[in-house]
Amino acid sequence: MLLLEITLALLAVCLGFAIVSRHTRLPYAVVLILGGMVLAFVPGLPRVELDPTVALAAFLPPLLQASAWRTDWQEFRANLRPILMLAVGAVFFTAACVAVAAKLLLPDLPWAAAIALGAVVAPPDAVAAASVLQRLPLPRRIVTVLEGESLVNDASSLVLFRLAVGALAAGSVAPGIAGLTFLGVALGGLAVGFAIAWLAARVLPRLGETPLEIAFTFLVGYGAFLLAERLHVSGVIAVVTAGILLAQRQRSLLTPRTRIESLATWGFVEFALTSLVFILVGLQLNGILERLGSYHLGFLALSAATLSVTLIVSRIVWVMAFAYLPRLIPALARDERQPAPRHAAIIGWAGMRGVVSLATALALPLEVPHRELLIFLAFVAILATLVVQGTTLEWLIIRLGVVEPRHKGMSAHEAAARRLMAEAARAEVEGRLDSPLDGAIARDLAGEFRDIARVFTGVAAGGPQAELRARLQIRLAALRASRERLLQHHREDGLSDEVLTSLLAETDHEELRLVQQLAQAG
Structure with a gap:
């Protein structure tokens, strides 16, 4: 009962922090972690401890699966090189830099433990950056690269962490064996993801009901993660693989109703x-500080500042190096896929850390030297990146002029696609003109579809969109008038709730469609 009360109370607090974030325009993740830190010191509140195993298993699969589900596979594949350079190369480089800094601060710290700390803080958390990135119309490639990185970097960091902890327990691990282990864990995760996706693609069409289909999509993520972890391969890669594969087939596997309702369900989750996740990170501060009594305050401050600066600078160095160095090679300088320096600066600065780093830090074995100090340093690194980078990322984006101007009106590509849809519908209707039963109805509808195709043909050609907007506004006004008349009929004549709910759902879906088109039409 206490766990339920704490969870509900935290959700209520999160709603309040969401309102604060909206009014202050601070990133939501920053407000949550700072709010959690304040709550951690409120007298009388129950202590909330974050179990690392439960945290990774409970939070990571659905968040990864939701991101994978939204991933555009074509764009992901087109940007695979920069994504892997960040998700693998930047993680290893950052881990190495942090390990060197930790070794300089703590000479008696084993190299394996130093590398484990580097692996803990190396992967950025794209969920933290999303609260900033979603507010601004950034170039699609930046968003694709950052989201793609977040799908893979947790896997590379967790595998590196596992290898470092294993080396610490065994005394040493040969580089060749470590490399083969890393490859095996990654390929094993891919295999599990493919197997789960194959199985899910055969089960989903047999369920036949929207609640069952939505529930099953949750089981897919958790099942892929837990099965992979049980087999000692990458659960992160398994979830991402299954999510991306099923996302490519969702239009044939899921009914329209399931796709609509799953958006709301997954959005809430x-x-x-x-x-x-982020408020729990903040709530850990009190317990972490209580276990640091043996360290001098000045040493803690110096160590935390050194590690945080190393963490931030190492990512920037890696990203900028791979943005500029290829330009010195003539063959690569002409490659349009090379990131612009301004884009690279945004990617380098979008390095906020999150719950994966803290949960991994808490999973450090008890026998690791300076374990409590390493957990404290990881916490401060998370806090520093969230506060420093999270609060300035939007300013940097605007300052560098990376924000793309918002397109006014419906794009030519969308108008052309809508024209093709209208022409296909017109052709289907006109094919029934000679039918003795449907001919008269088809003649009435054919004119409407011809008119719709004509309007979108003009928009696609770059013509004015005033007629399109007027049509949508009139349809929307008529729809709202029909809904008001329906509600009046219900009040006066006692229409049954079942019929009323069904008709209101139809008008709600149609209004959402019209409002979306009207917004796109400017």
């Missing part, structure tokens, strides 16, 4: 889990 993402909000709830993201909120709980």
